[in-house]
Amino acid sequence: MAENKLITPRKLQGFWELMPSDQIIFSSLLEKIENVFKQNCFVPLDTPVLEYSEALLAKSGGETDKQVFRFTKGDNDMCMRYDLTVPLARFVAMHENELTFPFKRYQIGKVYRGERPQKGRFREFYQCDADIIGNGELSLVADAECVKLFEKCFKALDLDVEIKLSNRKLLSGIMEEIDSSNEDILIILDKVDKIGKEAAIEELKNLGLDDKNCEKIINLTQICGKIDQILPKIKNYSQNELYQTGVKELEEVCMYLKAMGLDCTCDLSVIRGHNYYTGTVFEGFLAGKNIAVGGGGRFENLCSYFSNKKMPGVGMSVGITRLFDVLKADGYFDSQKQSETDVLLVNFDETLMGSLSLMNALREKGVKADILSEYKSFKSKMKEANRRGVKYVIIVGQDELDSGKFALKNMTNGQQQNLSVEEIVDCIKNDRM
Amino acid sequence: MAENKLITPRKLQGFWELMPSDQIIFSSLLEKIENVFKQNCFVPLDTPVLEYSEALLAKSGGETDKQVFRFTKGDNDMCMRYDLTVPLARFVAMHENELTFPFKRYQIGKVYRGERPQKGRFREFYQCDADIIGNGELSLVADAECVKLFEKCFKALDLDVEIKLSNRKLLSGIMEEIDSSNEDILIILDKVDKIGKEAAIEELKNLGLDDKNCEKIINLTQICGKIDQILPKIKNYSQNELYQTGVKELEEVCMYLKAMGLDCTCDLSVIRGHNYYTGTVFEGFLAGKNIAVGGGGRFENLCSYFSNKKMPGVGMSVGITRLFDVLKADGYFDSQKQSETDVLLVNFDETLMGSLSLMNALREKGVKADILSEYKSFKSKMKEANRRGVKYVIIVGQDELDSGKFALKNMTNGQQQNLSVEEIVDCIKNDRM
Numbered sequence: 001m002a003e004n005k006l007i008t009p010r011k012l013q014g015f016w017e018l019m020p021s022d023q024i025i026f027s028s029l030l031e032k033i034e035n036v037f038k039q040n041c042f043v044p045l046d047t048p049v050l051e052y053s054e055a056l057l058a059k060s061g062g063e064t065d066k067q068v069f070r071f072t073k074g075d076n077d078m079c080m081r082y083d084l085t086v087p088l089a090r091f092v093a094m095h096e097n098e099l100t101f102p103f104k105r106y107q108i109g110k111v112y113r114g115e116r117p118q119k120g121r122f123r124e125f126y127q128c129d130a131d132i133i134g135n136g137e138l139s140l141v142a143d144a145e146c147v148k149l150f151e152k153c154f155k156a157l158d159l160d161v162e163i164k165l166s167n168r169k170l171l172s173g174i175m176e177e178i179d180s181s182n183e184d185i186l187i188i189l190d191k192v193d194k195i196g197k198e199a200a201i202e203e204l205k206n207l208g209l210d211d212k213n214c215e216k217i218i219n220l221t222q223i224c225g226k227i228d229q230i231l232p233k234i235k236n237y238s239q240n241e242l243y244q245t246g247v248k249e250l251e252e253v254c255m256y257l258k259a260m261g262l263d264c265t266c267d268l269s270v271i272r273g274h275n276y277y278t279g280t281v282f283e284g285f286l287a288g289k290n291i292a293v294g295g296g297g298r299f300e301n302l303c304s305y306f307s308n309k310k311m312p313g314v315g316m317s318v319g320i321t322r323l324f325d326v327l328k329a330d331g332y333f334d335s336q337k338q339s340e341t342d343v344l345l346v347n348f349d350e351t352l353m354g355s356l357s358l359m360n361a362l363r364e365k366g367v368k369a370d371i372l373s374e375y376k377s378f379k380s381k382m383k384e385a386n387r388r389g390v391k392y393v394i395i396v397g398q399d400e401l402d403s404g405k406f407a408l409k410n411m412t413n414g415q416q417q418n419l420s421v422e423e424i425v426d427c428i429k430n431d432r433m
Numbered sequence: 434m435a436e437n438k439l440i441t442p443r444k445l446q447g448f449w450e451l452m453p454s455d456q457i458i459f460s461s462l463l464e465k466i467e468n469v470f471k472q473n474c475f476v477p478l479d480t481p482v483l484e485y486s487e488a489l490l491a492k493s494g495g496e497t498d499k500q501v502f503r504f505t506k507g508d509n510d511m512c513m514r515y516d517l518t519v520p521l522a523r524f525v526a527m528h529e530n531e532l533t534f535p536f537k538r539y540q541i542g543k544v545y546r547g548e549r550p551q552k553g554r555f556r557e558f559y560q561c562d563a564d565i566i567g568n569g570e571l572s573l574v575a576d577a578e579c580v581k582l583f584e585k586c587f588k589a590l591d592l593d594v595e596i597k598l599s600n601r602k603l604l605s606g607i608m609e610e611i612d613s614s615n616e617d618i619l620i621i622l623d624k625v626d627k628i629g630k631e632a633a634i635e636e637l638k639n640l641g642l643d644d645k646n647c648e649k650i651i652n653l654t655q656i657c658g659k660i661d662q663i664l665p666k667i668k669n670y671s672q673n674e675l676y677q678t679g680v681k682e683l684e685e686v687c688m689y690l691k692a693m694g695l696d697c698t699c700d701l702s703v704i705r706g707h708n709y710y711t712g713t714v715f716e717g718f719l720a721g722k723n724i725a726v727g728g729g730g731r732f733e734n735l736c737s738y739f740s741n742k743k744m745p746g747v748g749m750s751v752g753i754t755r756l757f758d759v760l761k762a763d764g765y766f767d768s769q770k771q772s773e774t775d776v777l778l779v780n781f782d783e784t785l786m787g788s789l790s791l792m793n794a795l796r797e798k799g800v801k802a803d804i805l806s807e808y809k810s811f812k813s814k815m816k817e818a819n820r821r822g823v824k825y826v827i828i829v830g831q832d833e834l835d836s837g838k839f840a841l842k843n844m845t846n847g848q849q850q851n852l853s854v855e856e857i858v859d860c861i862k863n864d865r866m
Contacts, residue, residue, distance in 0.1 A: 007491050008739070009523045009739040010485055010488065011480075011481065017479070021476075023476070023478060027479075041774045043773050046460075049482060049557065050448060055440060058440050076445060091442075094442040104803075141789070148793070255786070261793050340476050356692035357693070371574065373575070
């Protein structure tokens, strides 16, 4: 073994990996989101990371194909999943006769994009998805549930997030009215924020839209406010049937949301890139910052590539990897506790056995106790305890073992008390010292 | 869209995917194991699923190479991880100056084997690993900690598992004594259980071992019992130095384990396939069945392929995917609650808004409440509630909304009571009705 040529240990670029202190925090975020999903009666799904390329690329255009990690082994042509929605569609289509509908599932997992690594873009990242899939029909209550669920995720993370709600039928109706189905319009509208209204109008004109139609479509996307405020304005904005359906749906979803305690802001500039959204769409932004944290919407038919049954759905997704990155850069986690150890046991050579028994007793009672068995001298042990930033230390001498009373020391304020095991457990669990 | 040729929805063979009712149970097993790891002061690590092939295949022989999902994209030659140990080695080598040693990390994640699918073998499966890595040295207390941790995992799962402990230095010492380093000996010894002692002796003879040496090595692996019982027997079995070190280590680990409340059984037939184990080795079996559920051991040097620093380690792994499969086939989970919904709300058209408010109020108080918005008639809603096997139902009429008292019905025993929201929460959470 000693003869080996050493290999430089490297991680693939664009792949995420946290140091333990950050991972503890990140894992706790995932856990909080998962609890919200469970609390709202969504059931877990855990599809494989690999799928048949045929299935995974069924709905994609050429762009996705290029971005995907694809390879063959034996007779199998496989891809790593690039989202959690296509695997969901494959799963639902496979099991449509066994599932209970509406099927409310969540999945928290890694997805893969073979794109060139760059700042803020990852090639492996987590998605936290929750979707409600109907069989044939799906009530708009489900849309409201997903928006509310999205809100709850951020409440659980203790983050202030603004949610903006719209309905794609409004824009589609206007596009129908002006007799244009050019999807480039959506791309331009999606970047009004960045390039400004004037530049957007210019680009729309370049697509062949006249002044009136440009104004009509741009002005729609400028409408923003609570549903009661904007309703008079949007009700008569167009008589197009699809548009009017969109208005009714938006109103209905807002009404359900109010019943669930959420008075949502409507913002008709919300588009959501995916071209499969057909009704409700929503997005979340960190309050006071223009940083998107996820969103979701309603799609007509989840399984169209796999089944002739109509399976409408609505879902939401939290972009947790990017969110964590932004919050960390912002110092949001700086004050959070990063040690997983409640108390360190400092023993002498002759009290090792007794210390192991004590450690075991504390752990069994739910206290995260650890021992410093690598450090020889008392001094080096105390130094290490200090360095690790652990709040409590127990010094385990023979007298302490004999009496069953141990010196618990609070390393923060220097206090020290002689306590029994039960008293130590109580003290540490309730942070009494 | 309607014009698409349909694609048959298929999952890749050998890849695991559970229906939600099973996934709920499986996820709860993972959660219990993770809690044990946390409780014992291990920190989480979440390495990428993909690694540079150079790093991942550094230590492997040709067998692993063949079994791995490997591909290139751009300039990168990548593999999907086939275990969680090599990524740990890569991580530790990358960050050896930033980590606190002993480094106690756990990782629960999927690993990939490109082998031909067959019963009981998966191409994607979960591993639950916990390891303690030292910098230069690592006390045998760490070995005892890993064995104890392994025991705790199964206690948390409420499973009766027999743990068998050995030390590889015993066998290596005997092999040294009889002047054979032929690794085929280990392969034969590893299957004595299957082929029987006589056949094993025959195979050993075919390797060129004489009768005496065959007996010596086979008889060693037949030794089994508590350390106090076997110690007189094994102490004088060989004077080989390595062997004697093994005896001392085994004795010491057993002593630490006893201090931690575990009187472990030693079984010198335990070998553990991996050729990197060099000291403590242990395995778990479902009590009364010859079904392996995982194990672990001590390795001399985790990072030898990446670094000149010596990083000894000891670890344990629970084979949770296979364990779940075996337990499920055994009917172990049949009686477990599979509904994630505590209570279903049955509303009338005119009470939908009030029902959504009630649902929201219940969820905020920690009750998993859901509503049947897809079912039109009262009758179809009650039928669906029955079909889903949910224990509690609330019928939400206008009178109930007006009075703030709701009829909570226990679907199991038919009891019904009129209760306020607070009383409902209390009743459901404490299962009082």
